[in-house]
Structures are given as C-alpha cells and as structure tokens.
Amino acid sequence: MTNYSALAKGGLTRIRPYQAGKPIEEVQRELGIKEVIKLASNENPFGMSPKALEAAKKSIEDGHFYPDSNGFYLKQKLFEKWEYDPNTITLGAGSNELINLLFQAFVGDDCNVVIPEYSFVVYSMEATVSGAMVKNIPLKNWVADLDAVYEAIDENTRVVAFANPSNPIGTAIETKALYEFLKKVPKSTLVVIDEAYNEFNADKDDYLDTASWMGEFENLVISRTFSKAYGLAGLRIGYMLTNPEIASLLNRLRAPFNVNLVALAAACAALDDEEHLKVVVENNTCERARYQAFCQKHNLFMIPSCANFVAIDFKEYDAQSIADKLLHRGIIVRPLLGYKLQDILRISIGTKEQNDKLFAALDDILTENK
Numbered sequence: 001m002t003n004y005s006a007l008a009k010g011g012l013t014r015i016r017p018y019q020a021g022k023p024i025e026e027v028q029r030e031l032g033i034k035e036v037i038k039l040a041s042n043e044n045p046f047g048m049s050p051k052a053l054e055a056a057k058k059s060i061e062d063g064h065f066y067p068d069s070n071g072f073y074l075k076q077k078l079f080e081k082w083e084y085d086p087n088t089i090t091l092g093a094g095s096n097e098l099i100n101l102l103f104q105a106f107v108g109d110d111c112n113v114v115i116p117e118y119s120f121v122v123y124s125m126e127a128t129v130s131g132a133m134v135k136n137i138p139l140k141n142w143v144a145d146l147d148a149v150y151e152a153i154d155e156n157t158r159v160v161a162f163a164n165p166s167n168p169i170g171t172a173i174e175t176k177a178l179y180e181f182l183k184k185v186p187k188s189t190l191v192v193i194d195e196a197y198n199e200f201n202a203d204k205d206d207y208l209d210t211a212s213w214m215g216e217f218e219n220l221v222i223s224r225t226f227s228k229a230y231g232l233a234g235l236r237i238g239y240m241l242t243n244p245e246i247a248s249l250l251n252r253l254r255a256p257f258n259v260n261l262v263a264l265a266a267a268c269a270a271l272d273d274e275e276h277l278k279v280v281v282e283n284n285t286c287e288r289a290r291y292q293a294f295c296q297k298h299n300l301f302m303i304p305s306c307a308n309f310v311a312i313d314f315k316e317y318d319a320q321s322i323a324d325k326l327l328h329r330g331i332i333v334r335p336l337l338g339y340k341l342q343d344i345l346r347i348s349i350g351t352k353e354q355n356d357k358l359f360a361a362l363d364d365i366l367t368e369n370k
C-alpha cells in the first residue's frame with residue numbers, strides 16, 4: 001500500500017489532531033443522559049443575539065446564491081462601529097481559518113515562531129505543518145513573559161503569537177506592556193494578538209484598544225471572532241486586522257467564498273445588538289467571581305481568568321476522574337492533559353443556573369474524594 005503519510009508535508013505527521021470538546025449529543029447517546037450541560041468549548045451560554053438569529057433565518061432564503069465574497073456589509077459595519085478601514089480587514093470562517101491563512105502565507109521551514117507556553121494549540125500546529133521551528137517560552141505567574149519572548153526573537157522569527165486573553169489558561173497580558181513590547185519588535189516579525197476573548201477582558205480601567213495601534217505598528221496582526229461573546233461559533237466567522245498589504249495577500253489566499261451568507265448576516269446583526277453583548281459579558285464577570293469564591297471555599301487554585309472560562313488546579317484530586325464523574329452527571333468540562341496540565345480542568349463559564357449545577361456536582365464529588 002502507498003504510504004500517504006510519507007507523501008504528506010513533513011510537519012503533518014508530527015501534529016496531533018485537534019481535540020474538540022465532546023458534543024452534547026455524543027454524551028446523550030453514549031451515557032443515556034437527557035440533560036447535558038456543555039462547559040467545555042468556551043461557547044456562549046446565552047446563544048446568539050435574537051437579532052442575529054432573525055437575520056440568519058432570513059438570509060437562508062438567499063441560500064441558493066453565493067455569499068458576497070468581499071463581505072462588503074460586514075466590513076462596512078466594522079467601519080461604522082469602530083472605524084476599522086475595510087482595506088485592513090480579512091474575513092474568515094472563524095478566526096481559526098485566518099490564523100491558518102496567515103501561517104500559510106508567511107511561515108515556512110526557513111523561519112521560527114515564538115509562542116508563550118500553554119498557548120492556543122493551533123499556533124504550534126500551523127507552525128509545525130509549515131516546517132517552522134517552534135520556540136515555546138515559559139510563562140511568568142501564568143502570564144506570557146514579554147521580556148523572555150523578546151529575547152527569543154531572532155532574524156528568522158516570522159511570527160510571535162499571543163492569545164490575549166490566553167486559551168486554555170485565561171490570563172491576559174496588560175495592554176500597556178504589549179504596546180511597549182510592540183515598539184521593540186523588528187518589523188519583519190509579525191506580532192499576532194489573538195483577541196478571541198477580548199470582550200470579556202475589555203472592561204478594565206487600564207485596558208487599551210489594540211486596534212487603535214494599527215497605524216503605528218505595520219507588523220501588528222489582530223485576530224477577532226464572533227464565536228465567543230457574540231455566540232456564533234457554529235456559523236464560523238471571524239476577522240483579522242492587518243496592514244493593507246498583508247490583508248491583500250490573505251485575501252488572495254483565502255477561498256473566494258470562505259464565509260457563508262448566514263454567518264455574514266448574523267455577524268452584522270450581532271454587532272448591532274449591544275444590549276445582548278452587555279448581558280453576556282456582565283453574566284461572565286459576575287459568574288467568574290463566583291468560580292473564584294467556590295475555589296477559595298475548597299482551597300483550590302484558580303488561574304486568574306480574564307476570559308469566559310476558568311482553569312482550576314485540582315491538585316491532590318485526580319482531575320481526569322473528576323471530569324469523568326461530572327460527565328456521568330451530564331456536565332462536560334475540559335481536562336488539559338493534552339497541554340501537559342494534567343491536574344487542571346478548564347471549565348467554560350455558563351449561566352448562573354448551569355454554574356449552580358456544576359458547583360453542586362463538584363461539592364459532592366470533592367466530598368466523596370476526600
């Protein structure tokens with residue numbers, strides 16, 4: 001038989017398939033549980049805005065047409081709302097696709113990529129497939145160590161990638177420190193700030209809007225998504241802000257109709273519904289504090305989160321067995337074994353009712369395991 005793995009690009013066999021959170025139907029089917037709560041993929045527990053849903057439903061009527069390849073109305077909306085220049089925007093089927101495109105366009109086996117430890121797994125997957133060397137930089141108190149990242153940059157560093165807030169651990173780099181970092185980085189190194197969870201972090205007093213730096217740093221790449229705070233994960237839509245030259249390259253590389261028309265319509269309407277976004281973010285902030293209090297009560301360490309999930313260290317308890325027990329009670333959470341954080345579970349923050357159920361289940365399990 002032909003060895004197709006040997007024919008594939010060098011790096012492909014070195015990456016592990018992406019491990020997504022268990023789907024609700026799978027748990028219902030396999031464990032025979034009717035009511036399942038998924039707190040494993042950092043989705044929006046309130047769903048999308050009713051306005052987005054209405055727009056999505058209506059757009060299906062035009063499903064026999066190809067979508068607008070340039071996403072004119074969405075780019076226009078982003079311009080009206082935040083003055084993002086349409087020439088700096090690339091739209092993607094989720095921000096994951098945009099990260100993929102950026103690496104395809106710029107990263108090859110003659111360069112390296114600098115990534116803080118425990119970053120979103122897709123950066124190292126993309127770098128490895130491209131044949132680039134990955135430099136993983138240890139964190140300082142669970143936050144990216146910008147000095148160490150800067151030290152690791154050399155003339156072959158094509159990309160530095162930060163998720164801010166980060167996934168799977170949820171910490172954020174102070175935006176002021178990022179600004180100072182950007183001033184020092186050579187312009188041939190692209191600095192990706194992946195802001196998938198930005199909306200859950202932007203309520204801080206000292207928060208700076210990174211998009212306002214676009215004119216100042218030509219190597220700045222900002223990636224955003226509608227999957228999290230806007231609740232459109234299943235529709236797959238995100239955008240990337242870059243200088244116009246990079247945007248033009250990415251737009252050449254992407255498939256002409258990479259973003260479907262339902263996603264485009266829903267994203268436009270979602271941006272209009274500021275009230276829904278406010279409810280989502282306020283619930284998250286309030287419930288995140290309850291997770292912190294729960295951990296204090298049980299003497300567990302919760303990594304300080306700026307996102308819509310928390311990472312909790314279950315120390316002497318066996319984190320995997322806690323995840324299994326929660327699953328048998330119909331609650332899906334995410335062990336971080338794949339990140340070599342075997343004592344830690346990542347739990348997406350749900351609605352108050354969902355979190356109450358999780359706290360009650362964990363109370364029982366932790367008492368049993370004592």
Ligand SMILES: Cc1ncc(COP(=O)(O)O)c(C=O)c1O
Pocket residue numbers: 041042093094095096097120163165166167194196197224225226227233236237238
């Ligand atoms: C940090 C980060 N970036 C990007 C993504 C990709 O999101 P999407 O492709 O749904 O926009 C995720 C998804 O979990 C993420 O955690």
